[in-house]
Every structure is written in structure tokens, then in C-alpha cells.
Amino acid sequence: MKRRLIGFAVTLAVLGAGWYGFQLQYPAAKTGRACSGMLSVDPVLDLAGKSQLSLLGLGFDVSSWQFDVSDDVEEPAGLATRCIVDGVEISIETTAGAHNAYGVYTFQRDQNSFSMPLNAGWQGLMATDRDEATASVLLSCKNWTQKEGSGILVAADSPYDVEVTEAIRLKLARAVTGTAQRAAEKTGCVTELGDEGKLTAPPATARTVLADDATGTCKGMTSESKVQETDAARSPVEECVLVGGLQLTAEYGPFSDRSDAVVNGKYGGHDTPSGVDRSTAWTSATCQGALGIGYYHASPVEGSDRKFTSDPLTKEERADLEHFAKQSAARHGCGAPAALPS
Known part of the structure; x- marks a missing residue:
């Protein structure tokens, strides 16, 4: 009986470890670990076309890496970071010494692709160029000096090979603003946020x-x-x-x-x-x-x-x-x- 109980306990432990390992491969779990854990998971998954409840992580590719914005900036732990979540590229960094203010943009000063303001009190923008949209949010951190980075810049783009509809633009706006809020919470940035509930999709053109x-x-x-x-x-x-x-x-x-x-x-x-x-x-x-x-x-x-x-x-x-x-x-x-x- 004792051997059976021990065997049963071992079996449960193995099954539990296997189940835990399986959970780590969920799209939600993969997304939650990307970009130093600073992503707003639900909006990013929605933008990528995946449900939070999806159990199918096979083929859901996530990569993440960190970089330094400047030798003159002592950025908080976890910054600067960039990740790609199933075709959605996101970067989160300090505003002082930032590398990616225009880095992911498609319009590149093109007169026909205006930067359109986000609304609902967010200091951000979006640009739409044929088959891609990009968005950025800028947060001032009242408790950070320029040496500490001054603020947070989040930039993201729409998924590869997906038509940029009004619905996609709204999902992109929610993903970038939600991630900015999450990054502020993770890094202790004291800032003023916009209203997530009042966000609408910015127009595609001027x-x-x-x-x-x-x-x-x-x-x-x-x-x-x-x-x-x-x-x-x-x-x-x-x-x-x-x-x-x-x-x-x-x-x-x-x-x-x-x-x-x-x-x-x-x-x-x-x-x-x-x-x-x-x-x-x-x-x-x-x-x-x-x-x-x-x-x-x-x-x-x-x-x-x-x-x-x-x-x-x-x-x-x-x-x-x-x-x-x-x-x-x-x-x-x-x-x-x-x-x-x-």
C-alpha cells in the first residue's frame, strides 16, 4: 500500500509538472513573459488574432530581447526591451536616448501618411500606410530625471499580412496604450494616463x-x-x-x-x-x-x-x-x- 501511495504521488507530480509545462506554452503565458513581462496581454493577443483562452501554442511564435538606449541613461530593470508576438512587433524603452521613436514607422515623413493623434487623453499617435499601421505612446514619469530616462516610449505595429481595418487600428491603439500602462506599473513610473474605455480608432488619413x-x-x-x-x-x-x-x-x-x-x-x-x-x-x-x-x-x-x-x-x-x-x-x-x- 505504501509503495502504491508513493507511486501515485510520483505520478501526480509528473502529471502536474507536465500540465504546468503545457500551460507555459499557452499563447497567453508566452505573451506574458515577453518584453520583460511588460505587455498588456489581452489587447496584444487580440491584436495578434489569438484568444486569451486558446490552448494552442504550436506555431504561436514569440521572441524577446533587451538593449541599452544610451550610455548616459540608467534605465529601470527590464528596459529597454523589444519583442515580436506572432507578427506584432513592440518596443518599450525610456524616452531619453530612445532608439525607436521612428524606428518602426512606415510613413518615414511621407506627406500622404500623416501621424494621426490617439484620443481619450493619451499622448500618442498612429500612422497607416497601405498594409501596415504603427502607433506610439509617450509617458512622462514625474519621479524620473533625465538620467533615469525621463519617461516611457512604447511603439508597436500591426500584424504582418493583415489588412489594416478600423477594427485593427482600434486593437492596435488598445495594445499600445495598455502596454504603456503596464510598463509604468512595472517600472514604478508616476505618470498621467488616458482613458482606456474611451479609446477609438484614429482615422487612417488626414x-x-x-x-x-x-x-x-x-x-x-x-x-x-x-x-x-x-x-x-x-x-x-x-x-x-x-x-x-x-x-x-x-x-x-x-x-x-x-x-x-x-x-x-x-x-x-x-x-x-x-x-x-x-x-x-x-x-x-x-x-x-x-x-x-x-x-x-x-x-x-x-x-x-x-x-x-x-x-x-x-x-x-x-x-x-x-x-x-x-x-x-x-x-x-x-x-x-x-x-x-x-
Whole structure:
């Protein structure tokens, strides 16, 4: 009898270990371990097309790895990290020294693929380009210095080979905001979050309207009669196209301090707070927390061969850039933008 009891106990232990090992292969378990355990599991699984209750982990591929954002940043344990969950790529890092602000984007400054703001109080954006969408959320951590990373940047893209519908855009928005919240909890980041319950799918494209009818990022522009704009929100990238004239862009934090700026200057790659060169007119403002420097710039629209050195900004164009910068800086709680050189 004693031998039987021992054998029965051993059998139960083996079965329990086997069952536990089987559970570790569930898609939910695999996802929960990826990206240093910082993913919001349910929204990420939903985006990847898997149910939380799925028991079929075979063929559900997950990979994860860590990297350093900068030698000057002492990031919290677990950051920076990147993972791929069944075709969904996600990166989570500190905003200071970030590598991936534009790293997973498909639009790459393409005038036809605007960065659209997330809503519901989130400081984030989404861009849709044919068969892929990408999204980012920026969180300022009130208890972190720049040495500790200033804040959290989460970037994610939609699954490979999946049509980017309104439903997919909403799932992507939920995945990136949920992961930002989870990362803040895991790292002890004290921050302000948006409202998960009020998220909607951002539009896929900007709207083209008469300048007099603009109510968003192009509100108040006068140098051209027609504009392309998005809603005005606290997005880390804002855009306005003056059709036939200029493309205006505002970039904050890691989006203005991307890798070329680290080498060439903190004002979007320039050394001075404002100026005009061959292809760019710019100004900047000082912001709080992870927003860092607000960088506001104008360039000729795509396809134009205009050079500001030989064909400088008109009085109306200068006024539009200054107005665009002032409006955006005020939305983000930044100081007054630097004056453009005369």
C-alpha cells in the first residue's frame, strides 16, 4: 500500500509538472513573459488574432530581447526591451536616448501618411500606410530625471499580412496604450494616463479642407487657400500641410531628439533654437518631462524643388509657422517658441 501511495504521488507530480509545462506554452503565458513581462496581454493577443483562452501554442511564435538606449541613461530593470508576438512587433524603452521613436514607422515623413493623434487623453499617435499601421505612446514619469530616462516610449505595429481595418487600428491603439500602462506599473513610473474605455480608432488619413474651415492642426493658417490637417491633440508629432506651399511639423521628446539630433544638435538636428537653412525653417520651445524640446519646422511640400536660400519664406508663411508653433506649444504646456531670425 505504501509503495502504491508513493507511486501515485510520483505520478501526480509528473502529471502536474507536465500540465504546468503545457500551460507555459499557452499563447497567453508566452505573451506574458515577453518584453520583460511588460505587455498588456489581452489587447496584444487580440491584436495578434489569438484568444486569451486558446490552448494552442504550436506555431504561436514569440521572441524577446533587451538593449541599452544610451550610455548616459540608467534605465529601470527590464528596459529597454523589444519583442515580436506572432507578427506584432513592440518596443518599450525610456524616452531619453530612445532608439525607436521612428524606428518602426512606415510613413518615414511621407506627406500622404500623416501621424494621426490617439484620443481619450493619451499622448500618442498612429500612422497607416497601405498594409501596415504603427502607433506610439509617450509617458512622462514625474519621479524620473533625465538620467533615469525621463519617461516611457512604447511603439508597436500591426500584424504582418493583415489588412489594416478600423477594427485593427482600434486593437492596435488598445495594445499600445495598455502596454504603456503596464510598463509604468512595472517600472514604478508616476505618470498621467488616458482613458482606456474611451479609446477609438484614429482615422487612417488626414482631411483636406479650405484654410478658413480648418479646426485642427492647420487652424488659423493664411498663406494657402487649402490645407491638410488632423485633429489638434497632445500628440508627440503634429502635422499640417499648406497645399502647394509648406509642410509644417511639430515633434516632441524622442521624436525631436532622434538619433541624428543626438549627433548634430538638440533642436531637431540643429545647434540653435531657431533658424533657416536650405530646406528647413525651424523654431523650438522648452517643455516639461519626457516632452523635452518641442521642435517646429517648415519644409517645402513633397515634390517641390524650392530652396529657402534663394526663395525665402514669405511674410504670410513666417506667420503661419510661428502660429503653428505657438498653438502646438500651448497644447503641450511648453514655453513660448523662440523667435525666428529676421
